[in-house]
Amino acid sequence: MSAPARKLRVATTSLAGCFGCHMSFLDIDEHLFELVELIEFDRSPLTDIKEVGPCDIGLIEGGVCNAENVHVLRAFRRNCKTLIALGACAVNGGLPAQRNHLPLSECLREVYQFRPGIANGQIPNDPELPLPLDKVRPIHEVVRIDYFLPGCPPSGPAIWKFLTDLIAGRTPRLTGGLLHYD
Amino acid sequence: MHTQPPTPCSALDGILQHHGHRPTELLQILINAQQLEGWLPAPTLTYLAQALRLPRARVEGVAGFYSFLYTRPAGRxxxxxxxxxxxxxxxxxxxxxxxxxxxxxxxxxxxxxxxxxxxxxxxxxxxxxxxxxxxxxxxxxxxxxxxxxxxxxxxxxxxxxxxxxxxxxxxxDNIRRRDALLNLDMKPGAALASAIARGRAGWLAEMQASNLRGRGGAGFATAVKWSSARNAPGEPKVIVCNADEGEPGTFKDRVLLNTYADLVFEGMTLAAWAVGASEGFLYLRGEYSHLLPQLEAVLARRRAEGLLGMRILHEQGFDFDIRIHLGAGAYVCGEESALIESLEGKRGTPRIRPPFPVTCGYLGRPTVVNNVETLAKTCLIALQGGEAFAATGTAQSAGTKLLSISGDCAAPGIYEYPFGVSIARVLEDCGASDTQAVQVGGASGICLAGYEFQRRIAYEDVPTAGAFMIFDGTRDLFEVARSFVHFFAHESCGFCTPCRVGTALLKGFMDKLADGHGAQADLADIDWLDRLLKNASHCGLGSAAPNPVIDTLQKFRPAYERRLVSLDFEPAFDLDAALAEARQLTARDDPGAHLQTHEEGTP
CATH class of the missing domain: 3.40.30.10 (Glutaredoxin)
Structure with missing residues (x-):
């Protein structure tokens, strides 16, 4: 692989996801050593950096379920030259989007007011908490997305192939067993 | 809520009897069965499936395919x-x-x-x-x-x-301009007598000399189609007249069938004479079912006159008859292989070609599918000879063309012109002024802007099945294209993914722009979808679906751009409104309970 002149800066985050895609990312195992020769991490669960800065590549796991997700996603879009939807939830909304056919009020009342064992429950309204959107959205419905890497989760080898393509300047293209939607 | 008495089986038995219990008549049986109650209750479908020895799913699949068949109550x-x-x-x-x-x-x-x-x-x-x-x-x-x-x-x-x-x-009928075909006053049987006198080979040679090309839009040489079917193995051969005139803006076949039905049926019989066919179908779109009684009457008269049936005009071995098959609201059945599927009583899903219908069509037999106008034109050739026909029109487009003119003009209706007529001449004749654009060939055709009005109606320049829709300066060409995109999304048969999903996505983008959420990125995505539909679709419906968008994006781009709210990206929905329900539930209205729909500072 022809390495770029400088290390590429990569940020990752999980919005309405389960961190399963990040776990799958770690499944590239010993390739991680090769990877850190080619890239450095910006905001990511691996670095504990809280705010994203200027980056070459952003990887987003999960869909958009609340106002904070929107802010984080927009910050990634502002800072990343290339933004990638990583995994089923980022691509299509995934499991969290199963609430989309229910009114939000029903979901929240069921959880905070009507659940057995709850007395005088109320829907949390602390300004510290981000408000949920009426529907969970795939991230491409909120900002422009450059690439989509499907899978629940995408396998370690798929993520490795995708990233090495991108770093080497090849348009990422997954074929055969690397491309799946489940 | 709709507990109705089950359909009397005796009524269904009568319908089955009338159609000879043939599974190929399934669509016709369903159309008739629906007339009993105005819809097709589940027990009716089950009963028909058992009577025809067809899988229940097959019957329901057909009932669900055609938009004029209802599997739920739809009212009296x-x-x-x-x-x-x-x-x-x-x-x-x-x-x-x-x-x-x-x-x-x-x-x-x-x-x-x-x-x-x-x-x-x-x-x-x-x-x-x-x-x-x-x-x-x-x-x-x-x-x-x-x-x-x-x-x-x-x-x-x-x-x-x-x-x-x-x-x-x-x-x-609104016939505004007549030429060779619409001026023809033929005694039924005259063209047939002339062709029979020439012999089958002589008649086919006459057709070859005429250079007649298909009037359905594709322009395939009719004589080549006929001789391919003639030479193909398999009996009995079939002639199909495609009167599934579904292309938006086209209505010439309705007029031909209303007033010139003898020419059409005689043309089918002329085709049968050339090909050696014995079975004929007129596939009549459901929207034209009002023509059915009079068409049946014409067929009955022609049988009585010896122009259909056994030994036509006393010619030994020339047996041919025509049945009318009704469609039920499916644009895709205008595609010849989908039409044949529908004739066989199935869903109108286009077949993979080759093999082409001329070798493997209706029930696997050699089948000629011709447009209504094409068949009517063959009468002219039989009467006046192929060379006389070839001498009119242009070099590659012999004869005349019926145009169905509608939209912004003083005199909409049917106009017959020799091929080669310019758009400008047509516009002048029909009393159009301040014309901004003309959509020629229907939704799947071509959108012509003012600078192209010197172009000519002919296969070598602007080919058309006949639709000619005029839009004056007050019309918004984006909305024109959007209506066609909705049409294709509705009419996609659902068989192949590029078309089923692609037309729905394209519709989504056009609606996004119409709702005022458009961005430059959407135009790039529309371009990408256009290419995908064109290149990956199974049949012509999908590959033609982006045409209105491709043309208007090229020729009327400002109609799109003025709708864009951003040069980068915009969501198709209002983000702040998406928080409204949560705001109400939590009684919050602090700054954190709001989102700006347009992000500040994005390029």
């Missing part, structure tokens, strides 16, 4: 407003709204008393006398508020359709 009065762009330009939306309000119902829903449903349907071929509607399959044109008021009253009084004023159902 089923009103469908034609929704071509020309109907929209004549104000169909306002009329539909008015009728819905008068009858207290919502579009697409059945009234609570089960009396009436109102919905929209694709172009019904009355563009020159719209806005139009179908009531229980019967066409009514020239709608206006007065007529809508009367119709509302008739429906409220539950007056049967047979008692409605007959002038409602009057449909005009």
């Amino acid at each position: 009065f089923r009103v469908l407003f034609s929704d071509n762009i020309t109907d929209r330009m004549l104000g169909n939306a306002e009329l539909m709204d008015a009728l819905c309000r008068k009858l207290w119902i919502e579009p697409g829903k059945l009234s609570e008393d089960g009396l009436v449903s109102i919905d929209a349907t694709s172009c019904t071929g009355l563009c020159d006398q719209g806005p139009a509607m179908l009531v229980n399959g019967r066409a009514i044109g020239q709608l206006n508020h007065r007529r809508i008021n009367e119709i509302a009253e008739l429906i409220r009084q539950q007056r049967p359709l047979a008692q409605w004023p007959s002038e409602y159902f009057h449909i005009d």
